[in-house]
Amino acid sequence: MDEPQHVNISGMVNGSRFESEVEPRLLLSDFLRHDLQLTGTHVGCEHGVCGACTVLLDGLAVRSCLMFAVQADGRNLTTVEGLAGDELHPIQTAFHEAHGLQCGFCTPGILMSLVPFLRDNPDPDEQQIREALSANLCRCTGYQNIVAAVQLAAKKMRA
Amino acid sequence: MLIESEFLFSASRERVYEGLQSPEILAKALPGTERLELLEDGRYEGEMVVSVGPVTAARFQVSVELVDLVEPESFTMIVGGKGKLGFVEGRADIRLEDRGDECLMIYRADLGIGGRVASVGQRLLDSVGKAMSQRGLKAVNKMLQ
Amino acid sequence: MTTTGTIGSLIGESAPRNEDHRLLTGDALFVDDVHLDGMLHVAFVRSDYAHGYLRHVDLSEARAHLGVIAVYAADDLGDYWAPGPLLVPPPPIERCEFRSATQVPLAKDKVRHVGEAIVMIVAESRYVAEDAAALVEVHIDPLPPVATTEGALADGAARIHEQFDSNEAAHVVQEKGDYEAAAAGAAHRIRRRFKMDRGASAPMENRGIVANWDEQGGELTVWDTTQAPIPIRNGLARMLGLPERQVRVIAPFIGGGFGPKIMMFYPEEVLLPWAAMQLKRPVKWIEDRQESFFATTQEREQIHDAELAVDAEGRILGVSDSFLCDTGAYNPYGLTIPINSQCTLLGPYAVPNYWSEFRLVFTNKPTVTPVRGAGRQHGVFVMERLLDLAASELGIDRAEIRRRNYLPPDAFPHDHEILYQDFAPLVYDSGNYEPALDKALEMIGWDQFKSELRPAYEAEGRSVGIGIVSYVEGTGVGPYEGARVTIQTDGRVCVTTGVGTQGQGHFTSFAQLVAGPLGVTAADVDVITGDTAKFNWGTGTFASRGAVVAGNACHAAALAVREKVLMTAAAALGADHEELEIADGSVHVRDAPDRAISLGDLASLANPLRGAVKPGTEPGLEATAYFGPEHGTTASGVHAMVLEVDRETATLNILRYVVVHDCGTVINPMIVEGQIHGGVAHGIGNSFYEQLVFDEGAQLMNASFMDYLLPTATDVPHIETAHVTTPSPLNPLGIKGVGEAGAIPVAALFAQALEDALGSDVGEILEMPLSPNLLFKLLHGD
């Protein structure tokens, strides 16, 4: 087998610039986790169902297992590592206070899904929250305290 | 997986029956077949590439055996296919009936499917089975003209 | 040991979790986050066939592939190739035949289920390893697969393990009293066949292993997504011929366990460390989701033929149950699951006569080991369904028939005269069931539903039903766990214990147990678990035992340290032992707050660098304690639900869900409720969404999250919880386990509420899981 094709890509992740040479088939999720060592983004199914690998691409939530790293060329990425500043993001605080996580594996994907959701829906009702959350699987919590955490986060962010 | 269906050939029963014994025409019945050879022992062997929607270039080593031949009424195809994405094994019972100067094929295929195609493709197997058999028989019908 | 002063306690506080911060920021280390220089990556070639003779594997192309470092088939393992250990031998039950066949590292002569590992490929990247896997030629002569539990014992069924004359792995009978005699005089005998099908544990994190061999130090380090790091360490040391102290197994943060992560030894667990030593390079294998549906153990397939005998008032005279339990291709877990089913069936009820017989059978499906509930839901399903049927035959209210049969509060300890999975007699330590029932009836509005809501729904043409079920859960089994508590010179407290954590909040509940006696807050306590280098003894996190067994060990160690603190402080403050109080991180003399010394300073005093100490003094403010219960504790509960059915689309909507739960002393209500929520969600999955569908070729038809349906936030209702507390006399803290409780009664409840919603025009629901497809059949006939 001859040397596989490689492509140069660059962009922004969590406010800093990345430049890399990648094989076209490298999934964005693997690029983030293993090339950039941003291991907070988790991989749960690699077919776009579980949502654990959700990150922000130019501010929109996407499944990083359903993108190739080359498709992120010139784009702006945010992962869970980029969520907290000096202090935790209000969504993170709310998850802590409302016990919105147990094993915590699905949590980064859920947090990243919620950032744009709460930006677009500052005061969601429970049904809207549950429908938004239905894009992320969690095996531990039964979702109840996640729903509570989202309501708490929305309140914090409105205040 | 069970596929039960019919196909009306615009050719005589004899023509259809004897046509399906020849590798060239039999190959048409299995869409994507790249080659099919008749071996001494009466079995056919070859290679087919299945390509349906998301599944592209699924390459299978196929073998076909025609048994219980009752000319020109019926026969049974013992089919086997094996490839990287899994395998297909089973039999298709085929009955031919006169419909005027045309010929109605009534077929019932009972296929065991294994490997990745079965474990992640189940939603589409039934449709794919139906579609491929009909597509194949259409091609055969054209050949017989 | 005498202790003095009032011992503070944080038990019962919903302290926020110490572990959250790392998990919320992405800093927590999971196994796949481990990066080591020169690390290689592993992929496996797995069987496409459920059953067949493995004739030949051609590895030449794979070995030649660019980036491939090594390719191993069974023969390449030499003497290292050996079947895994029998993890749980059968308990000493009189009438018990048992045959053991355990999983192998790589299939040798035969493949026994789809997905069984045949070849291991080690390459520079997982991508390349998978490329090479596609180049391996595997030649298998298929054998007729055993695809169903019933088929396993059918005449002429292919033998999966040819050293045995049938596919029967075990035949066990346990008996109490004389069922036939009792049933002879029964007013009603209700006999039915009940079925439960397979499900996956489906933690969000798949399994994974990283192994690193340090040639110079002669030390092996293994990061493993296991619920039992210490037994894994001991086993690996034995297999690899290394001293136990030279093998370090780390179970870092684990992304959910639910049972199968306590299975040992998985083939990958045996192979990765070996490969690391062979190649002298770190190796990593991360199970992908598709593999997990074959390579990770599963559970739940059982078929029961059961009969309930009751008198004219609906009092239980006896139960007879004969069931088949599927163990898949191998049975490393022995009889744990069927014995759980056998014992849990008795529930909170007085059952004077019981005949229970089961056969464990091999099938050509992935191996069965406990999944959250571990056979308990089957027992509950059978018993609760039988009671429902009896209630309707007798025209008794479904809640009332349960009430009539509860063991009274003065019946404890109650000996059921059969053996439990922990090898000890099935003795309920304590319980008080009626208050829980009353509370649940009140919360769900049982009477009001019947008198007002049901007629109202019917008037609107809506199909809404209500259900209520009871269960007990044997929890907190032995053998033992231990913990070491240390006060550091900075005043922080460190707890190390052997049990790992998969989200149960051990970092917090253990901290609470220790913080109280030492007069600090839970946030001042660092809990370290899941690293064999940090604590040497223990078994693991399973069977709802962590809080009970390890929790009591933590507390005992804290009390011992408290004594050392008081002794050291007495000397330092020139005060009398009895005058001292511990609070806010320091010790002070009662009524003289200025005469105080901090825990940190005491820690320094207790570990002097110069000078003399009294002969026999142990250094430091540290103590280690172990706890092993005499037998398991018995948690219990009542679940109730209101369910609406859309008859046209055969879809469901859960309108209300109520849980009243008794797990003895509650350490952290917030965490306990979280465990219950998750359990109920899992139970809802096993009732209406999650089913592993195998075809007649024993091929799994839904090995993906597209087709294997985990409940989402729109499928799980809001769950209303309440607690009843009946402390366990078996441990000082009175704790009972909770990890699995939520999942256990859901299927039974689901069936009852659904029947209630559909009314008499639809057949009985004797099978789980259901689905819209099955519901449609039920509603419209086949």
Next chain:
Amino acid sequence: MKPAPFEYARPGSVTEAIDALSEGGFGAKLLAGGQSLIPAMNFRLAQPELLIDLGNLDELRGIRECEHGGLMIGAMTTHREVERSELVARHTPLLAEVMPWIAHAQIRNRGTLGGSLAHADPAAELPSVMQVLSAVLHARGPDGERTIPVDDFYVGLFTTDLEPDELLTAIEIPPIAAGSRCAFEEVARRHGDFALVGVAVIIEPDEDGAIKGARISLLSVGEGPVLAERAMEGLVGRTLSDEAIRAAAREAAEDLDPPDDIHASPEFRRHLAEVLTARALQRVRV
């Protein structure tokens, strides 16, 4: 679950894309949003030799009104953009209504209208919606532009009328007659899952409520979107009485030969088709 190797091209223009496609031949595949293709590649069910990424083709993005009314939507316009477009909401409320039914927001942020339509999954919502909207698909190949009426576009299972070297450039949605009413109904196992069955309906009543035209298309019941022709014809000239609705729903269901899978038997699908068609028609009742 890592994709097999492939050559990657990211053309800067549609012309370049078509050239790449013709050169790539059978082994070439277009990457639009990738939300169906990439999972198939991760499972290694799809192993294209050449992947042509359309991500840079801004000329294929956007939604605009046509001079003669109606909408022109670029093939690479994402579901999200369609979902949030005020133009779409105004011109074709049906299209806006169906968007939330498609998977989840995270998928709709990447998935494209053209990608979904060309993929031709029999369980997809959009083909049926386009069918009742009588959309016209604009394709370009080496020999230039051509337009394909949606009724000629879907020719079989995952098969469209597109030539191997053609790519979908835009979807034209003709103006909808004033007073038309539309509805979409679907049953899926979970929120965002593939439909067990779905149905899209448009009716055009005249001033006294009699139906001038009706379009009914069902999904997840055949090789592609299925027009319920007998039911459609049967409705013309009638008002939407309970009886007319029952008859249409029954006819729509009778004419189906639905596939079997582990989630729904053919009988169940036929039953759902009748129920959902009736529900949709109830909703469009004046």
